[in-house]
Amino acid sequence: MTTTVAVLSGKGGVGKTTVCASLGLGLALQGHKTAVIDFDIGLRNLDLATGSHRRILYDFINVLEGEAALGDALIRNRHCDTLYLLAASQTRDKSALTEEGVGRVIQQLGDAGFEYILCDAPPGMEHAAKLACHFADQAIVCVTPDTASVRATDRILGLLQSHRIDNQPDTLHEYLLINRVNQFHLDSGAALTTAAILETLAIDLLIEVPECNRVAAAWSEGKPVLADTESAAAVALRNAVAILSGQPIKPVVGEVKPAGLLGRLRRR
Ligand SMILES: Nc1ncnc2c1ncn2[C@@H]1O[C@H](COP(=O)(O)OP(=O)(O)OP(=O)(O)O)[C@@H](O)[C@H]1O
Ligand SMILES: [Mg+2]
Known part of the structure; x- marks a missing residue:
C-alpha cells in the first residue's frame, strides 16, 4: 500500500522543500521505502535539501519522456538507504508533466514497493501543483x-476544493503545517497565533514547526534538519512523521499539537 502526500503552499518560500525533505527522511528512517519527487520544474531544490545535487544523472522529465528508466533516475540518499529522490529538471518545460505520465510514475513507484511518495510542489495551484494533488491521498499545506x-493559503485551499470536486473523489485529506513559529514575534503581536490561523483556514493542524537557525545550516550540509538530534524544528518534524505514520508523538508543550484535536472542519 502506497501513501502519496502533496506538500503545497499558497505563497512561495514558506518551507515546502524543507518540510518535504525532512518528512521523507523521517519516514525512511522508520524503515518505510520512501520517494521524494520534486515537482518544481525549472526551480529544483529538493536535491540540495537532501544532499543529492551532485548525483543527478536523469530527472523526472527524462522519465516522463521515456529518455530514462525510473530506476536509473531515482537517487538513493547517502544518509538513509530507504530514501530516494526523483529530481526536477532544471532546463525542460513543465508542460512535459502530464496527468498520464505522473500517474504512470506513481503507479510504478507503488509497484516497486514504495510505501510513501512525497511530492514537493511549486507554490500556488498551477499545473504542477494540481498534478501533485491529483494523485495524493494527503495534502500538507x-x-x-x-x-x-x-491569505494565499485560503485561496489555494479554495482552489484545491474546486479542483477536487471537478477531478477526483473526495478522498484527499488536507493538513496544515505552520512553519517558522517564533515565540518572540507572537509575544510582540507581530505574528498571527495558531488559533487565529485555524479560525481563518478551517483545516486540521498537523504541526507547528518553530523558527530555527539549524534549518539553514542543514540545507548547507545537504542533510534534512530532521536528522538533528536536538533542534526544535527537528523535534516538531519528527512528530509530524509520527502523526503521518500513526506512531505516538513526543509532545513539546506550546509547540506541538496533534492533528485531530480540533476535529475535522470541512471548508464550506
Ligand atoms: N522552520 C524554519 N526556521 C528557519 N528557517 C526556515 C524554516 N523553514 C524554512 N526555512 C528557510 O526558509 C527558506 C525557504 O524554505 P524552502 O525552500 O523550504 O521553502 P519553499 O516553500 O520550498 O520555497 P519555494 O516556494 O521557493 O519552493 C529557506 O532558506 C529555509 O532555510
Ligand atoms: Mg521549494
Whole structure:
C-alpha cells in the first residue's frame, strides 16, 4: 500500500522543500521505502535539501519522456538507504508533466514497493501543483504565521476544493503545517497565533514547526534538519512523521499539537 502526500503552499518560500525533505527522511528512517519527487520544474531544490545535487544523472522529465528508466533516475540518499529522490529538471518545460505520465510514475513507484511518495510542489495551484494533488491521498499545506501567507493559503485551499470536486473523489485529506513559529514575534503581536490561523483556514493542524537557525545550516550540509538530534524544528518534524505514520508523538508543550484535536472542519 502506497501513501502519496502533496506538500503545497499558497505563497512561495514558506518551507515546502524543507518540510518535504525532512518528512521523507523521517519516514525512511522508520524503515518505510520512501520517494521524494520534486515537482518544481525549472526551480529544483529538493536535491540540495537532501544532499543529492551532485548525483543527478536523469530527472523526472527524462522519465516522463521515456529518455530514462525510473530506476536509473531515482537517487538513493547517502544518509538513509530507504530514501530516494526523483529530481526536477532544471532546463525542460513543465508542460512535459502530464496527468498520464505522473500517474504512470506513481503507479510504478507503488509497484516497486514504495510505501510513501512525497511530492514537493511549486507554490500556488498551477499545473504542477494540481498534478501533485491529483494523485495524493494527503495534502500538507505549509503556511507561515503572517497575513500574506494565510491569505494565499485560503485561496489555494479554495482552489484545491474546486479542483477536487471537478477531478477526483473526495478522498484527499488536507493538513496544515505552520512553519517558522517564533515565540518572540507572537509575544510582540507581530505574528498571527495558531488559533487565529485555524479560525481563518478551517483545516486540521498537523504541526507547528518553530523558527530555527539549524534549518539553514542543514540545507548547507545537504542533510534534512530532521536528522538533528536536538533542534526544535527537528523535534516538531519528527512528530509530524509520527502523526503521518500513526506512531505516538513526543509532545513539546506550546509547540506541538496533534492533528485531530480540533476535529475535522470541512471548508464550506
Ligand atoms: N522552520 C524554519 N526556521 C528557519 N528557517 C526556515 C524554516 N523553514 C524554512 N526555512 C528557510 O526558509 C527558506 C525557504 O524554505 P524552502 O525552500 O523550504 O521553502 P519553499 O516553500 O520550498 O520555497 P519555494 O516556494 O521557493 O519552493 C529557506 O532558506 C529555509 O532555510
Ligand atoms: Mg521549494
